[in-house]
Amino acid sequence: MDQEETFLELKNIKCVRGDRLLYSKLNFSCGNGTLVRVAGPNGTGKTSLLRLLVGLMQPQDGQILWCKKDIKKLKEDFWKDLIYIGHLNGVKDDLTARENLLVNCEISEHPIDTETADECLKMVGLEGFEEQRTGSLSQGQRRRVALARLYASNHAKLWVLDEPFVALDTKAVENLSKLVAQHVKNGGIVVLTTHQEVPIPVENKVTLELRGGVWLGQERRLKHV
Ligand SMILES: Nc1ncnc2c1ncn2[C@@H]1O[C@H](COP(=O)(O)OP(=O)(O)O)[C@@H](O)[C@H]1O
Numbered sequence: 618m619d620q621e622e623t624f625l626e627l628k629n630i631k632c633v634r635g636d637r638l639l640y641s642k643l644n645f646s647c648g649n650g651t652l653v654r655v656a657g658p659n660g661t662g663k664t665s666l667l668r669l670l671v672g673l674m675q676p677q678d679g680q681i682l683w684c685k686k687d688i689k690k691l692k693e694d695f696w697k698d699l700i701y702i703g704h705l706n707g708v709k710d711d712l713t714a715r716e717n718l719l720v721n722c723e724i725s726e727h728p729i730d731t732e733t734a735d736e737c738l739k740m741v742g743l744e745g746f747e748e749q750r751t752g753s754l755s756q757g758q759r760r761r762v763a764l765a766r767l768y769a770s771n772h773a774k775l776w777v778l779d780e781p782f783v784a785l786d787t788k789a790v791e792n793l794s795k796l797v798a799q800h801v802k803n804g805g806i807v808v809l810t811t812h813q814e815v816p817i818p819v820e821n822k823v824t825l826e827l828r829g830g831v832w833l834g835q836e837r838r839l840k841h842v
């Protein structure tokens with residue numbers, strides 16, 4: 618595939634939440650093999666931007682394109698290329714850590730075996746917790762169950778990760794940084810938010826900086842990117 622080809626494009630995005638205009642006229646595009654860090658202080662709309670990007674929220678204005686097509690039209694053809702791990706983990710309390718992972722992979726039509734699942738859980742520091750009901754795990758551990766899926770998600774070109782490093786210990790942060798770098802090296806696109814500066818060894822990284830919006834009615838023109 619052409620390295621220069623644009624895969625992900627945000628065109629003229631406007632996002633309003635409550636009585637706050639978070640951003641308008643936001644434009645961004647990137648191609649194969651890019652790490653995109655969405656940065657900015659709390660409340661500037663990082664999570665909102667990721668939710669727009671994966672189609673869970675609609676922008677007030679503008680379009681999100683994947684391979685030059687509107688994600689609203691692509692639907693399943695976009696979702697099959699996508700892994701989104703947000704704050705709400707998408708893990709089921711009544712399943713074990715291992716079962717959650719197996720089920721999630723099954724649903725995305727890339728099933729894995731038990732051995733692979735346990736390897737993935739090990740990478741996020743959940744060795745020994747494979748058969749524990751997820752509902753009895755800590756919030757941080759539940760997030761790790763969700764993140765474990767990335768270790769079996771090479772097939773999905775676009776990874777969108779909201780604060781993926783927050784719940785992880787040092788070793789797991791190191792593992793995930795390497796995994797993200799490898800995915801980018803393989804031509805994937807990873808869009809993530811982080812509070813802390815995590816050194817991810819990739820050449821092609823860009824930062825999309827959000828600067829804080831304005832209350833609706835204010836006149837100041839927003840400038841981004
Ligand atoms: N469900 C909601 N309804 C109304 N406003 C919201 C909602 N969720 C978030 N917001 C507001 O949108 C802004 C951006 O939130 P968010 O995208 O979570 O920012 P960040 O991830 O950068 O901390 C915040 O000011 C927040 O108060």
Ligand SMILES: [Mg+2]
Nearest residue numbers: 663664665779
């Ligand atoms: Mg957030």
